[in-house]
Amino acid sequence: MQRTSTYSKIREVLNAASLHKGNVAKLADSIKGNSDAFVYFKRDRDGVVKEHPCNEASIRRKIRFCIRLGLLDSEENCTLTGEGKNAQMKGRFDLQLQTAVNSFLEKNAVPMSKIESAINKLVLPHTSALFQYLKPAISEDLFRTCLFLLSECGEEEGQNILKSFEKKLYLTDAKIRRARKAMEKSL
Amino acid sequence: MNKLDISVPILGPEDANDDDNLSNYFVLFGDFQDLNKKSRFAVVGAKGTGKSAIKKHLSTTRKSSKLPVIEFDESLGFSLSALKTQSPAEIKNKMKGYLKTIILQYIVASSDLTKGQKNKVEKLLGDTPLYQRLLQGATIKAGIIDYALSGLFPKNKRGQLARLLDPGVNGLIMDLLGDKDLWVFIDDIDTIFTSDDNNASLKFVEGLIYAVSDLSVRELKKKVWIVLLLRSEIYEELTRLATEMDKETAYFWEVAWDDESLKKCLSERVRWVIGAEERLPDWKYWAVLFDTKNKASTVDLQSYLLERLMNGPRDLILLTELARRVAYAGKAQRIAIRDLEESEYEYGKAKLRQINSNFQRIYPDIDKVIDRLFRRKKQVYSREELETEINKDLLTNPTARQDFSHLSWVRMSTPFLFVDILYRAGIVGYFAPSEHRYIYVLQRSNPDKTLLKSTRYKIHSALSAYLELEAVQTKKKSTAKTKKK
Numbered sequence: 001m002q003r004t005s006t007y008s009k010i011r012e013v014l015n016a017a018s019l020h021k022g023n024v025a026k027l028a029d030s031i032k033g034n035s036d037a038f039v040y041f042k043r044d045r046d047g048v049v050k051e052h053p054c055n056e057a058s059i060r061r062k063i064r065f066c067i068r069l070g071l072l073d074s075e076e077n078c079t080l081t082g083e084g085k086n087a088q089m090k091g092r093f094d095l096q097l098q099t100a101v102n103s104f105l106e107k108n109a110v111p112m113s114k115i116e117s118a119i120n121k122l123v124l125p126h127t128s129a130l131f132q133y134l135k136p137a138i139s140e141d142l143f144r145t146c147l148f149l150l151s152e153c154g155e156e157e158g159q160n161i162l163k164s165f166e167k168k169l170y171l172t173d174a175k176i177r178r179a180r181k182a183m184e185k186s187l
Numbered sequence: 188m189n190k191l192d193i194s195v196p197i198l199g200p201e202d203a204n205d206d207d208n209l210s211n212y213f214v215l216f217g218d219f220q221d222l223n224k225k226s227r228f229a230v231v232g233a234k235g236t237g238k239s240a241i242k243k244h245l246s247t248t249r250k251s252s253k254l255p256v257i258e259f260d261e262s263l264g265f266s267l268s269a270l271k272t273q274s275p276a277e278i279k280n281k282m283k284g285y286l287k288t289i290i291l292q293y294i295v296a297s298s299d300l301t302k303g304q305k306n307k308v309e310k311l312l313g314d315t316p317l318y319q320r321l322l323q324g325a326t327i328k329a330g331i332i333d334y335a336l337s338g339l340f341p342k343n344k345r346g347q348l349a350r351l352l353d354p355g356v357n358g359l360i361m362d363l364l365g366d367k368d369l370w371v372f373i374d375d376i377d378t379i380f381t382s383d384d385n386n387a388s389l390k391f392v393e394g395l396i397y398a399v400s401d402l403s404v405r406e407l408k409k410k411v412w413i414v415l416l417l418r419s420e421i422y423e424e425l426t427r428l429a430t431e432m433d434k435e436t437a438y439f440w441e442v443a444w445d446d447e448s449l450k451k452c453l454s455e456r457v458r459w460v461i462g463a464e465e466r467l468p469d470w471k472y473w474a475v476l477f478d479t480k481n482k483a484s485t486v487d488l489q490s491y492l493l494e495r496l497m498n499g500p501r502d503l504i505l506l507t508e509l510a511r512r513v514a515y516a517g518k519a520q521r522i523a524i525r526d527l528e529e530s531e532y533e534y535g536k537a538k539l540r541q542i543n544s545n546f547q548r549i550y551p552d553i554d555k556v557i558d559r560l561f562r563r564k565k566q567v568y569s570r571e572e573l574e575t576e577i578n579k580d581l582l583t584n585p586t587a588r589q590d591f592s593h594l595s596w597v598r599m600s601t602p603f604l605f606v607d608i609l610y611r612a613g614i615v616g617y618f619a620p621s622e623h624r625y626i627y628v629l630q631r632s633n634p635d636k637t638l639l640k641s642t643r644y645k646i647h648s649a650l651s652a653y654l655e656l657e658a659v660q661t662k663k664k665s666t667a668k669t670k671k672k
Contacts, residue, residue, distance in 0.1 A: 095583040
């Protein structure tokens with residue numbers, strides 16, 4: 001997992017929030033410059049690629065996403081919710097994040113059952129195709145992030161809900177089974 | 188009043204199909220009258236809610252009045268692969284053709300057609316292979332199936348199908364029926380029309396519903412009323428996956444039972460067994476079977492027993508039968524409440540197994556999940572507490588997730604969705620303040636949409652003994668205070 005991925009950033013936001021009391025701005029301030037995840041890489045004039053800290057606005061965006069996921073309380077009080085605390089427990093981060101994303105999608109009228117049937121229906125179920133087909137009440141970027149998290153969370157234990165193919169296509173177990181069957185038939 | 192002999196089963200078989208005496212004690216309930224008036228064509232309910240009893244009662248009543256009725260069974264079934272399509276639209280057309288074939292065969296075989304009617308049949312279908320089969324009459328049921336498989340479903344026989352879909356055939360059917368109407372019952376769809384592929388079965392049921400709706404409501408103007416009896420778990424899958432299904436749901440009866448109908452269900456059976464002519468209040472018949480002293484204690488026992496029913500009449504028969512065996516083994520004359528209590532563990536175990544078998548298609552191993560989640564825990568939760576419990580002990584618990592890693596329905600669930608699944612499976616109910624009681628899927632097929640986080644949920648009492656749930660705390664303190672006042 002890339003240390004600058006959304007997955008890693010959320011992990012760092014929760015780590016920081018577990019030691020924090022205050023609003024979004026204060027939490028962002030405490031993260032800025034002290035994080036391995038909130039950094040970007042830029043080639044300087046001397047040609048050397050160097051690591052720079054992300055600005056506060058991009059940190060605040062990720063904190064707000066954690067609030068929308070129900071892992072942090074609110075803009076004014078960026079402390080961990082029950083679910084956020086649960087995510088901090090040993091071995092639970094991936095599963096809690098997965099459940100939080102799943103619930104977030106459900107609240108935005110795209111429950112997994114709809115995503116699953118769209119994946120099974122579309123020939124090439126990449127993010128844009130899924131977005132156009134499902135028309136969720138969230139931006140395409142946010143939708144992309146959610147699908148990414150669902151494919152990453154629990155991947156090591158085979159507990160991830162979506163399986164990404166070349167990081168662009170999303171598949172379900174059912175779709176993979178059907179594709180295998182079709183291949184076997186054609187052989 | 189006569190006494191009951193409790194050495195033998197009293198309330199009849201659990202399965203209505205095996206019950207030849209059903210019409211003697213059938214209880215009208217729910218939307219039955221709407222079904223009878225042809226305002227419903229699909230009856231949806233879990234196993235044991237009385238679907239087959241509804242079919243059997245209507246069918247027996249019609250047969251005894253010499254009114255036309257067709258009951259689909261395995262002899263009219265086929266493998267879904269024979270349809271050569273999985274498109275609901277194509278399934279709809281092919282099934283319309285097939286149903287019309289069966290209807291025509293039934294009418295031609297069972298009535299004495301006039302010469303004019305025979306001429307009409309010949310004029311419309313005389314040059315088709317179907318006509319020859321129709322002439323063979325009712326004895327050749329297999330011939331009709333053979334015709335459907337070879338003459339109606341293959342892609343190169345579209346002409347045959349088109350002939351049957353012609354509106355003229357609708358007119359012919361209505362004309363042949365004269366002033367009578369024909370009822371067709373299709374129960375146990377998945378054992379009549381078989382397939383190994385769940386997805387194919389689901390698409391078939393979807394297509395079949397569209398076909399039945401078109402034929403019964405629009406094309407045959409209710410002269411032929413085709414009734415589908417659907418298991419609720421299939422319906423649940425359909426509503427999730429079939430986009431056009433909402434247009435048909437006005438014709439669906441989602442079976443639900445109220446306490447009064449259930450009480451009547453038992454009292455009618457007892458009344459019939461003891462041969463009582465007179466119609467006494469329900470509790471008096473209950474007191475013949477159960478060891479109670481007066482009306483108040485009978486009402487208490489009724490509440491106790493009804494609180495433990497998840498699916499309706501079949502549970503009533505099952506629990507009473509288990510308690511009867513205990514009572515008889517103890518040489519009692521009637522069933523006491525302690526006999527019911529003693530039967531509860533076995534009953535709860537049977538119920539959880541039944542839930543698992545009912546929901547095996549969509550929520551496999553739900554019994555193991557429930558056992559893991561609730562054993563030796565509380566029986567009553569607030570919605571928030573219940574969702575937290577589900578989140579912590581199942582969805583984000585690494586060991587539980589590992590143990591249930593093969594269950595995609597668990598992996599894809601959320602706490603909110605899981606509560607909904609628990610409700611639909613009959614495992615939990617919610618407290619309705621206006622009614623001062625817990626409502627389960629048996630009483631209301633769809634839960635109230637305005638449920639709050641503080642709404643109380645209760646695990647069904649049918650499972651409390653088997654899952655060793657912590658007993659609900661009664662408000663003894665407040666009662667004591669009231670007494671002091």
